Each structure stands twice: as structure tokens, then as C-alpha cells.
Amino acid sequence: MDWTRGHIIGHGASAAVSIAISRLSGDVFAVKSAELSRSESLQREQRILSCLDSPHIIGYRGFDISVENSRAVFNLMIEHAPDGSLSDAIRRGGGGLPEAAIRGYTQGIAKGLDYLHSRGIVHCDIKGSNVLLVGGAAKIADFGCAKAAGESAIGGTPLFMAPEVARGEEQGFAADVWALGCTVIEMASGRSPWPNAAETLCRIAYSGEAPEFPASLSEMGKDFLSKCLRVDPRKRWTAEELLRHPFLGDIQHEKLTGDSDSPTSILDRGIWSSVEEPSHDSIEMNFEDFFELCKNSRIDKWDWTERWMTIRDGENVDFGSESRFRCEEQGFLLS
Structure with missing residues (x-):
């Protein structure tokens, strides 16, 4: 070209x-x-x-x-995405999006995941900044962590990781569904799905808890989240099943950005997790670096609505027993 x-x-x-x-x-x-x-x-x-x-x-x-x-x-x-990212829309929403918009964007992401999963691809890093908006339609982007189902590599953003991924066990289609649920929380609340960054990875991996559901969501929306955020990956709904949930039914396909002066950037400070402005809103590190950061920094004071961490695959780190050891070393109580 x-x-x-x-x-x-x-x-x-x-x-x-x-x-x-x-x-x-x-x-x-x-x-x-x-x-x-x-x-x-x-x-x-x-x-x-x-x-x-x-x-x-x-x-x-x-x-x-x-x-x-x-x-x-x-x-x-x-493709050029003149409306920016879903994270852009969330920030323009001033602390959360209307439920009608959440449903529309979620439907688009779920359809994208259903398509990927039908082709044997796991995205591994679904979150607001990796979903781009074109004419109000949500489109999944940033395939830097993506892999074929069954590959052993693990990657993504810790705050959006499913428990089995945080433990280093597996990262399959169900992990994308968990991340979709976390992204719904991000859209509804305007912030990350977990509140306390310093202990989050250990809490995700071993507590048996799911993120708190935003109070602003309807009962139907909370029921949808309950299907995405089941701790046991075998019990989570698939993307195909989620598309039949009433939360995603009867959606009017109007332009959902609601912002005539939306930015012309194709990304939210980067269409993919490692492409960023010098403000370092997004960083890459492996799990060893993550735990050192937890130990040496007042990480709990960061604005985690924007400061995502992305772990690319191929780091060859043991995420299982090492993660538990580091959690206990830092004094985190795990159930």
C-alpha cells in the first residue's frame, strides 16, 4: 500500500x-x-x-x-477509530455510563468474543482501553496478548484477570468472559473492578471472591455479571450463552457515544497496552516485578482507573506457588 x-x-x-x-x-x-x-x-x-x-x-x-x-x-x-476507546467514553461519562450504553457496548464485545472463540482464539486482555468505538459500535482491538486456545502462555492485565489466570493455571475462553464482566463494572462505576491494588492479585487468585457489583446496575445487569464472574471457570457462561441473556436483548442500535465532539484519536492513550503517552498510564511487567512493586511502593494510593498493568506472554514465570508465597510474605490473608 x-x-x-x-x-x-x-x-x-x-x-x-x-x-x-x-x-x-x-x-x-x-x-x-x-x-x-x-x-x-x-x-x-x-x-x-x-x-x-x-x-x-x-x-x-x-x-x-x-x-x-x-x-x-x-x-x-x-482501521481508524475516530471515537476513541471505551475508556475514553467512560471518562467522558464522568464516573460511569448509562445502562443503555453499557448494554450496547457489552453486546458488541460479547459478539466479538463469540466470533474469536468460535475460531479458537483467546484475546487474553479484554478491558475498556482495548475496545475501540467506531460510529458508536464497540470493536475489540489489541491482540498483543492473544493466543490460540490451549497455548500455555499467560498474559493480560492483573485487575481484569480471572482467578485461574492469576494462579497461573490456565487462560481459556472463560477468562475472556471474566474480563468482560470486569469491563461491565468499569463501564458502570467509572473505575477498576477491584479497589485495593496492593493485595488485588492475591485476592483475585485465592480469596474465592468476585468483584463487587455496582449498585447503579439494574437487577438484570447484576444477574448478567453473576454469569460472567463465577469463580469456577467451568460454571461461567460462554459468550454465546451471554448473547441470549435478557441484558443484551432488545437493544436499539443507535449511536451510543452521545458526544459530537469525541476525540479523533484512534486509541485511549494507546490502542494496545504497551503503546502509551509519556505519562506511563500503562506499564508492562512480569509477576516478579509486580510483587516487588507491591512491597516497595505505596501502590494503594495510585489511580487504578487508568494505571493498568499488562503482562505479555512468554515471561516464563511460575504464577502459582510463587504467587501464594509472595502474598503470605506481604502479610495478605488468603482464605
């Missing part, structure tokens, strides 16, 4: 996202770029996206390798 790179709209340690325009058609799209030598995650995302075709998944536009400043750069072209 013959294209021109525009201004950068998000960046991180090894990747950047730019607005771009086709010289032939004039179409605007987004380009995610990383140095070729550091683009393994981006290339994996390209391979996954190139096989997907759903209105509920961010669109794939191609890829190429360019030479810029004497360096080879891998470029992934994707």
Missing part, C-alpha cells in the same frame, strides 16, 4: 501509533509501528488480525516493512 505517515498519536518503549493516509484512495487509517528487531508481538498481532473478519473486531488493513532513519520498521495497518 502506498501511504503517508501522519502525526504520532500514541507511543511506548518500542512501538508507536500514527495516523496515516493512502496516497491512492485518500482513506485514513492507523499504523502501529515497531523496529523490526523488536516487533515479534506486533507481527503476531498481524498474523491474527489478518485471519479475522468481523464487524466487532477492529479492521485489518495490511502490513509492510519500511526503512526509516536507516532502520527497518514493521508497520501494521488497522
